[in-house]
Amino acid sequence: MSIAKTYNAAEREEKWYQYWETSGFFRSVPDEREPYTIVIPPPNVTGMLHMGHMLNNTIQDILIRRKRMEGYNACWVPGTDHASIATEAKVVRLLRDQGIKKSDLTRDEFLKHAFAWKDKYGGIILDQLRKLGASCDWERTRFTMDDDYYRAVIMVFCDLYEKGYIYRELRMVNWDPSGLTALSDEEVIHKEQQGKLYYVRYKVEGTSKEYVTIATTRPETILGDTAISVNPKDMRFMHLVGKKVIVPLINRAIPIIADDYVDMEFGTGCLKVTPAHDVNDYEIGKRHNLETIDVLNPNGTMSEAAQLYIGEDRFVVRKKISKDLEAAGHIVKIEDYKNTVGHSERTDAVIEPRLSLQWWVNMKEISKPALTAVMDDTVNLIPAKFKNTYRHWMENVKDWCISRQLWWGQQIPAFYLNSENELPEHQRQFFVGVTPEIALEKARAKTGLDLKLEDLRQDADVLDTWFSSWLWPFQVFKSLTEPGNAEAAYYYPTNDLVTGPDILFFWVARMIIAGYEYEGKEPFKNVYLTGLIRDALGRKMSKMLGNSPDPLDLMALYGADGVRFGVLTSSPAGGDLTFDTPIDLTKKELESKLCEQGRNFRNKIWNASNLVEGWVPEAGKPLTPLEKVAINWMKRRLSATAAELADHFEKFRISDALATIRRTIWDEFCGWFLEMMKPNRDEAIGEAAREQVVQLFESLLQLAHPFVPFITEEIWQSLRPRKEGESIMMTLIPEPIVVGDDFEALTAFELVKDTVTAVRAFKAEKGISNKEPIDLYVNTQSPEIFKANLPVLERFLGLRSMQFVDKGPAGTGSLRVLTTEFYIPLGDIDIEAEKAKLLKDIAYNEGFLVSIEKKLGNEKFMANAAAAVVESELKKKADAEATLRLLRESLAGLG
């Protein structure tokens, strides 16, 4: 079977992916084999493939393909996350574009729209994953809002509530005025910002000229002030405590109080207290029974309670009030000031601390097994440096705010009595139940009333997305909804998890917590944390900067194999990857040297197959001596590479593994082996020799397959006739075969290769064409190596003759490889130049010898160094002495 002259990646990749998928190669069902399981970090259902996904999923695919080829029952579970806040925002925007306001819809109507959207677009990212070759078991595709999954989330909520881990409390929360919902602490990103510090003076009540000056970064909250506080030890203000000041502009009198919280050193030493809009102020307010005036609406505009600027945005008001205060003579000064401001991770809106009633998970007890598991390496973090970060977070873990004021997600299964609708929110009774019926039973029992379902009203909020995705590693196997099922027993715990360090706390830590709480076992053994992908300027790739290339465009340009290679090369675990596409993507000049290398590697393989397939075999022709040498060496080389790869995989050094297989194929197989196997012109290769080449080629393709699945399948299929239903991805990777003399044999061949290289360089330096035949004189301690490999030297060096000598014949130039000296006759040699070169070599070796002798003469070294080290030093000494002898003889030979 011959293949086309140029490789059409797009067409072939499409073809092979379909072949794999329709053949059911990705499918995994429990059997007698040992399972190897990965659950995908479910991308947002709204997501589009970005470079982070590309890296992440390429690594997962490499791991899963490798394990599949090692004979494990490999199962990669794909799926998507409902991503409540992101998806809801997207759907709201889409509806708005259609002229539909969310506020005009009922919950059910809105959810209908949202599900319609999900059904239409939710699968896009999964199709994009197919493009990169992801060998997921698509029949297992899950979604965090699948019916059973939804039920599992509700069950967990109720269970944790019954266990006392979940509670409802009025607290200061992180409020996202854009998403109109509460957020957990983890969803708040602190960013340093250049702001201003306003020094504002308040008149002391009952005086005409006495003022108190405070410093604030948020003058708009002055309208919500209910006290001024000073430190009780601060003598400067003692006389004022107990008096009142007048809030500027609105002329409300508020008390001056004393509280330890106030830092005497900061600002003026006086703090304005706004309990509704600052966590610390809220605490102070509680201590001093202060009034709480909420001057902001949920969307960040001023509320009626503010009295002024009602309905205007907080940042607009900040500017306005600053001017108005100035005009009224209340501004003492304004300083530039850097402070950190919380932003919503999803909407990037500036977070408002806001007092509200939310649902919380008490994390302290429940998280303990998860901390232990990582500290004692039951769960391995790779790289291990993340253990520290993890421990710090876990030891200081705070309660998790899990309620979100959204519709897209699992609705909180808490029910209120309609009869209590008039009561203040936090005074209403509630009943938690997996179903309304169960909640109703509880309500009846508690109240003694003959209640009906319509007397209950379900909590309107949904749960944090992460409150569903923390169940992912087991609920994808329906462990909670079908307890004890065979699949969950077989696949759980999973093996490896591959994800970014940015969701270590959001997701990884919580999965471990949930794993122990619900399965009693860790959810995975290893967590491979990838690095961040940065652009050529070292910046994080982000949508906002627009500095991320579209992986699909890259794949169109370089093929999936090329991009997989590119994204993986130089990407150690936990280390950032600086990707090299140009910054200005608007120019459409998509270019990536890294992916180009991948494409080149792929084409190198393809070209090698072109060569091999062009060889027409001749039956019955025996192996030539050169072929024998080459095959023996390449087999050992292959085995050594297989062993090296196994070691790299064991330690999750995926980039190193890729470099190893690339080098073996490109340099060793193509550069040396095929060059040796290449039949002379007008000659045919023997059938036996060709068969050996094909076998070795196949083995290398197998080892390379996890990295570049498409090209390896393409070539593997073309090397021999294959049956329908055969695929390289279903073959078993060749085991490293350890033969006793492998190491020596490989070392010996390295000497031969070095000889070839050195002689080539020598010829190049002397202006001798490499084709020109030479006579080679060899002065060596291991002539057997050169005798055995004579055919190799002949092939690569155009050798006319080789003789062993004790010293260099007259009229020759010399070169040296390790302890072997070579002499090559030169037409007219520059004796002085030769001498100079030799003298330089001699000087170097003398110096080297001196340093070794010094070392060996050092009693402490001899006493402390390991025997193997001493031995190697002795060998170095012997080598250096031998080399010096050769060099001196050569020098003498020159006269």
Add this chain to the structure above:
RNA sequence: GGGGCGUUAGCUCAGUUGGUUCAGAGCGUUGCAUUCACACUGCAAAGGUCACUGGUUCGAAUCCAGUACGCCCCACCA
């Protein structure tokens, strides 16, 4: 403010218990090659005080301390 990580060739990175002649790879650069699989190639070459300072050691890119620069995470000082 607290904690963690990094700094090796022009660029991106390896360097896996301190000890092979340990200073490496790829890209880039510079020569040379060319009907013979591959210019998405081959052959060769140049290129580094291993950030700096001090310490431990017979021996340090590797261990320790400090300095400089860079990055990340955590944190309620207005």
